[in-house]
Amino acid sequence: MRKIGFDSEKYLNLQSEKILERIDEFxxxxxxEFxxxxxxxxxxxxxxxxxxxxxxIKMLGKLKDRAEVVIVxxxxxxxxxxxxxxxxxxxxxxxxxxxxxxxSYGLYVGSVVLAQFTEENEPAKAFETKLxxxxxxxxxxxxxxxxxxxxxxxxSEEGYGKNDFIETSRDLVIITAPGPGSGKMATCLSQLxxxxxxxxxxxxxxxxxxxxxxxPLNHMVNLAYEAATADLNDVNMIDPWHLAAYGKQAVNYxxxxxxxxxxxxxxxxxxxxxxxxxxxxxxxNMAGYAISDDAVCVEAAKQEIIRRYFKALARERRxxxxxxxxxxxxxxxxxxxxDVNERKVYEIANRVSLERNCPVxxxxxxxxxxxxxxxxxxxxxxxxxxxxxxxxxxxxxxSVELISKNSIYPIQDLKIxxxxxxNPRLHVDEMLIALSSSAEHDENAALAIKQLxxxxxxxxxxxxxxxxxxxxxxxxxxxRLTSNPIFKDRKDSH
Numbered sequence: 105m106r107k108i109g110f111d112s113e114k115y116l117n118l119q120s121e122k123i124l125e126r127i128d129e130f131x132x133x134x135x136x137e138f139x140x141x142x143x144x145x146x147x148x149x150x151x152x153x154x155x156x157x158x159x160x161i162k163m164l165g166k167l168k169d170r171a172e173v174v175i176v177x178x179x180x181x182x183x184x185x186x187x188x189x190x191x192x193x194x195x196x197x198x199x200x201x202x203x204x205x206x207x208s209y210g211l212y213v214g215s216v217v218l219a220q221f222t223e224e225n226e227p228a229k230a231f232e233t234k235l236x237x238x239x240x241x242x243x244x245x246x247x248x249x250x251x252x253x254x255x256x257x258x259x260s261e262e263g264y265g266k267n268d269f270i271e272t273s274r275d276l277v278i279i280t281a282p283g284p285g286s287g288k289m290a291t292c293l294s295q296l297x298x299x300x301x302x303x304x305x306x307x308x309x310x311x312x313x314x315x316x317x318x319x320p321l322n323h324m325v326n327l328a329y330e331a332a333t334a335d336l337n338d339v340n341m342i343d344p345w346h347l348a349a350y351g352k353q354a355v356n357y358x359x360x361x362x363x364x365x366x367x368x369x370x371x372x373x374x375x376x377x378x379x380x381x382x383x384x385x386x387x388x389n390m391a392g393y394a395i396s397d398d399a400v401c402v403e404a405a406k407q408e409i410i411r412r413y414f415k416a417l418a419r420e421r422r423x424x425x426x427x428x429x430x431x432x433x434x435x436x437x438x439x440x441x442x443d444v445n446e447r448k449v450y451e452i453a454n455r456v457s458l459e460r461n462c463p464v465x466x467x468x469x470x471x472x473x474x475x476x477x478x479x480x481x482x483x484x485x486x487x488x489x490x491x492x493x494x495x496x497x498x499x500x501x502x503s504v505e506l507i508s509k510n511s512i513y514p515i516q517d518l519k520i521x522x523x524x525x526x527n528p529r530l531h532v533d534e535m536l537i538a539l540s541s542s543a544e545h546d547e548n549a550a551l552a553i554k555q556l557x558x559x560x561x562x563x564x565x566x567x568x569x570x571x572x573x574x575x576x577x578x579x580x581x582x583x584r585l586t587s588n589p590i591f592k593d594r595k596d597s598h
Contacts, residue, residue: 109400110154118390120166132305135292138280148313151328151405151420157474161209172214173206174500175199176281176291177189179221179228197230198282211432214272215241219287243268252366259373266299297374310386315340317354317384324405326355331412334432346382354384410447414586418569421589449565456568463592465489465566482512486574487535497555506549507538532577559583568592
């Protein structure tokens with residue numbers, strides 16, 4: 105049984121109550137900027153064991169009768185065909201995906217904002233037309249010269265005043281986007297200006313899970329966030345504004361701290377007085393109060409830092425990048441006594457690889473058992489390991505042959521002779537197809553296949569980088585993979 109360190113039910117209740125409390129504080133409508141992922145937040149689920157990946161959208165489900173979603177997309181990202189690296193789809197297509205997902209959870213999607221819109225941007229106009237054909241309202245927000253520092257221009261009819269006013273019908277407006285740099289904060293502030301001009305009571309708040317403001321700066325959960333954003337140059341820091349105002353330490357990150365004086369001035373210009381004394385004050389995150397076992401979360405976050413380190417090394421190696429990202433994570437590790445050998449599968453995979461002089465993969469199962477697999481004439485190390493793990497979970501003796509060699513040889517022939525592959529060994533997906541075929545007439549093979557769901561959330565390390573289709577398999581099954589930044593053979597790794 106995996107250890108739990110986070111109380112999801114407590115979190116859902118605390119978080120929804122906090123948002124309602126913030127609405128009441130302003131006495132009217134609340135625009136809340138949502139950072140990070142509203143669903144599929146696997147980083148949070150890894151570092152806070154017990155946090156469900158869709159917790160945030162479930163929490164909004166509790167408020168769905170009062171909530172309205174507005175999605176913001178930067179028009180330049182439409183023009184550039186910007187792609188979400190994790191999904192492989194463009195930002196405009198992701199907007200359509202987000203609309204469908206939000207609706208499937210019963211949330212009302214009111215409109216889409218085209219930020220940084222210009223008349224010359226034909227792709228943005230085409231997307232606007234497409235949204236209109238789907239019955240989705242769109243609004244245009246325009247570039248403002250000197251943003252965000254030219255406050256007299258920004259907070260004027262020639263600044264926020266030129267933007268379309270977003271018609272909303274509920275008192276909780278969720279501002280979200282397909283990715284960073286889309287214009288969420290600017291959209292919120294533009295609405296504050298326009299709403300105040302109309303005499304409406306409104307407020308602004310920000311919701312981001314990380315860093316967790318009421319955990320120590322060097323808590324592993326906050327350090328794991330810093331490791332996760334090493335490529336963005338984000339740095340956690342003590343919020344100096346919060347410390348000065350209240351004499352208490354709170355954790356925030358550099359970008360929010362740096363922009364706060366500008367935001368404060370904008371609030372004062374719009375509302376006459378800023379409602380906040382620090383960037384931490386703006387937040388409504390209650391995740392820190394739902395940690396039920398700190399030691400479990402510390403260990404989980406430590407493992408996430410190590411995983412991020414290996415991911416950065418592999419990405420740099422595969423794409424011939426400099427080592428700036430991995431170097432930053434290495435500094436976090438060194439400064440906080442985190443060692444790669446604390447990842448059990450790393451230590452065992454490398455030890456077995458040295459003993460056998462071949463690539464090896466190791467998986468740690470839920471009961472703590474570690475199973476290995478090595479590259480041989482039939483399978484790559486990942487395929488061997490997965491097959492061995494399925495046998496163990498099914499209680500099948502290791503000597504039992506689940507896939508006959510006679511059924512593997514024709515597949516290898518097909519790969520080499522007709523599909524142009526240089527590598528005859530079966531990748532994980534190919535091995536599982538062969539195992540499924542065997543399951544038609546072999547009870548053991550059928551039993552082994554049924555064990556696949558038990559591999560979710562298991563830790564794996566391989567001593568060489570894997571082919572893309574093997575890495576894809578691990579993602580699909582929710583297996584946490586790391587690899588040594590080594591090509592066994594470049595043709596085998598792509």
